[in-house]
Amino acid sequence: xxxxxxxxxxxxxxxxxxxxxxxxxxxxxxxxxxxxxxxxxxxxxxxxxxxxxxxxxxxxxxxxxxxxxxxxxxxxxxxxxxxxxxxxxxxxxxxxxxxxxxxxxxxxxxxxxxxxxxxxxxxxxxxxxxxxxxxxxxxxxxxxxxxxxxxxxxxxxxxxxxxxxxxxxxxxxxxxxxxxxxxxxxxxxxxxxxxxxxxxxxxxxxxxxxxxxxxxxxxxxxxxxxxxxxxxxxxxxxxxxxxxxxxxx
Numbered sequence: 480x481x482x483x484x485x486x487x488x489x490x491x492x493x494x495x496x497x498x499x500x501x502x503x504x505x506x507x508x509x510x511x512x513x514x515x516x517x518x519x520x521x522x523x524x525x526x527x528x529x530x531x532x533x534x535x536x537x538x539x540x541x542x543x544x545x546x547x548x549x550x551x552x553x554x555x556x557x558x559x560x561x562x563x564x565x566x567x568x569x570x571x572x573x574x575x576x577x578x579x580x581x582x583x584x585x586x587x588x589x590x591x592x593x594x595x596x597x598x599x600x601x602x603x604x605x606x607x608x609x610x611x612x613x614x615x616x617x618x619x620x621x622x623x624x625x626x627x628x629x630x631x632x633x634x635x636x637x638x639x640x641x642x643x644x645x646x647x648x649x650x651x652x653x654x655x656x657x658x659x660x661x662x663x664x665x666x667x668x669x670x671x672x673x674x675x676x677x678x679x680x681x682x683x684x685x686x687x688x689x690x691x692x693x694x695x696x697x698x699x700x701x702x703x704x705x706x707x708x709x710x711x712x713x714x715x716x717x718x719x720x721x722x723x724x725x726x727x728x
Contacts, residue, residue, distance in 0.1 A: 536668065536715070538642070538666075538668045538669045538670075539666045539667050539712075539714055539715040540666075540715045542640050542641065542642050542643060542666035542667075542715075543643070543665060543666035543715045543716065544717055545640050546622045546640040546643050546666065547662070547663075547664045547717040547719060549622075549639050549640070550611055550646075550662060550664065551662065551719060551721050553586055553588075553607070553609055553611075554573070554584075554586060554662065554721040554723075555721055555722075555724070556588040556607070556725065557572050557573045557586040557587065557588050557723060557725060558572040558573065558587075558723060558725040559588040559725040560588060560589025560591060560725075572586060572587045573585070573586045573587075573650075573657075573660065573723065575648050575649070575650065575660075577612070579689075579694035580646070580647055580665075580689070580694060580696030580697075581612070581613055581646065582612075582646045582647055582648045583610060583611070584610070584611040584612070584648055584660075584662070585608075585609070585610045585611075585627070586608075586609055586611075587606065587607065587608045587609075588606075588607050588725065589605055589606060589607070590605050590606065591605040607626075608626065608627045608628075609626060609627070610625040610627055610633075611623070611624055611625075611646065612625075613644065613645065613646045614638075616638065617702075618702035618703075619641060619642055620643055620644050620699065621638045621639070621640065621642070621643060622638070622639045622640040622643040622646065622664065623636060623637065623638055623639065624636070624637055624639050625637075640666070642666050642667050642668070642669060643665070643666045644665050644666065644667050644687075644696075644698040644699060644714070645663075645665035645687060645689065645698065645716075646662075646663070646664055646665075647663040647665075647689040647690075647693065647694055647696065647718075648660055648661065648662040648663070649661050649693075651720065658722065658723055659721060659722045659723055660720070660721045660723060661690065661718065661719075661720050661721075662718065662719060662720075663689040663690055663693070663716055663717065663718035664716070664717050664718075665687050665689065665698070665714055665715070665716045665717075666714065666715055667698060667709075667712040667713065667714045667715075668712050668713045670712075671703065671705075671708065672711050672712070672713070673711070674705060674711055679705075679707065679710075680705065680707050680708060681710060682710060682711055682712065682713055683710050683711075683712060683713065683714055684710060686698075687714055687716055688716070689716060689718060690716075690718045693718075697709070698714065
């Protein structure tokens with residue numbers, strides 16, 4: 480081989496090695512990259528959905544537990560210090576009114592260490608006179624406690640827990656001679672989950688059962704305009720039985 484032939488061979492080899500990818504190779508690479516991106520996005524969407532579900536369940540759990548704890552704490556003291564006193568503002572010292580899932584619970588007890596309640600009324604500094612209910616707050620509902628005066632007027636109102644959608648209560652064993660109160664608080668998650676494309680909202684398909692054999696409550700919608708939007712939320716229901724140890728009927 481002459482020197483000119485060797486130089487030509489080297490030039491051909493260099494030109495062939497720097498020719499780059501063919502159109503077919505580029506298209507195959509793009510398809511592989513797109514498939515990889517779709518897989519990554521799918522995994523991310525699944526993880527985000529699981530995170531949303533877990534967080535939503537925790538939100539509802541915390542709201543229902545806190546609401547039940549605050550109500551139970553006052554119910555356990557109901558009737559303390561009112562025995563034998565003519566109390567015109569509330570008789571008996573625990574009253575339950577309203578429909579099944581929207582109960583209004585009114586209670587009274589003495590905050591004094593010796594149990595003194597003002598016999599002239601219920602607006603002295605030693606008397607706790609409260610009314611619990613679930614009230615609307617825009618598109619949501621909150622558990623509210625109102626402090627009542629002697630004439631039944633609202634002296635102070637405070638929102639205790641957000642996203643409480645139902646409050647249920649019943650006297651036990653009966654309304655004529657109760658020795659305990661069964662009470663339940665239902666709360667829902669802060670975030671609405673995406674409706675299923677085929678079936679719509681189906682995260683919570685049935686109304687909420689407040690306790691076994693008790694009332695089934697349909698939560699309110701959130702004002703979004705989505706059909707049955709309440710079914711796109713997760714809920715937690717907490718219930719307990721509170722003995723009325725201080726109550727004399």
